[in-house]
Amino acid sequence: MTQYLLTLYRDYAVPIPPEQTRQVWADVNALGAKLKAAGAFVFQGGLDGGPDSATVVRQSGDDFLMSDGPYTETKEHLAGFWIINAADLDEALEWAELTAAAQQRAIEVRPLFDGDLNDALDAGAGAQ
Numbered sequence: 001m002t003q004y005l006l007t008l009y010r011d012y013a014v015p016i017p018p019e020q021t022r023q024v025w026a027d028v029n030a031l032g033a034k035l036k037a038a039g040a041f042v043f044q045g046g047l048d049g050g051p052d053s054a055t056v057v058r059q060s061g062d063d064f065l066m067s068d069g070p071y072t073e074t075k076e077h078l079a080g081f082w083i084i085n086a087a088d089l090d091e092a093l094e095w096a097e098l099t100a101a102a103q104q105r106a107i108e109v110r111p112l113f114d115g116d117l118n119d120a121l122d123a124g125a126g127a128q
Contacts, residue, residue, distance in 0.1 A: 001085040003042060003112040004092040008103050010079035012050035020104065027102035035084060040095060046080035083112070 035041035051070035
């Protein structure tokens with residue numbers, strides 16, 4: 001099985017009504033139960049606070065620079081994620097459809113890297 005990252009993004013400038021929040025929580029909890037029952041659940045996490053709660057750490061020579069705010073300026077920011085097990089991309093996309101319905105927002109799906117240093121070097125050589 002391959003592990004996939006399902007990420008959800010949110011525009012923090014747009015308020016979410018309490019009734020929608022309650023429905024999303026109920027749907028997400030039901031989805032979590034389905035994932036666990038299917039053996040697909042690995043981990044999920046939601047981020048606390050909006051993008052203003054982020055701190056970015058960058059190395060500059062021997063020093064490190066820290067700045068407030070998100071890594072990039074964008075309208076939508078990472079709000080949470082799921083890590084799931086799936087036999088293939090098609091199965092991961094089926095779970096993503098259920099996740100998008102539960103979360104009431106778009107879900108990005110990406111496979112997690114499952115290799116060693118040589119695999120990473122081989123993959124990197126083609127990206128140059």
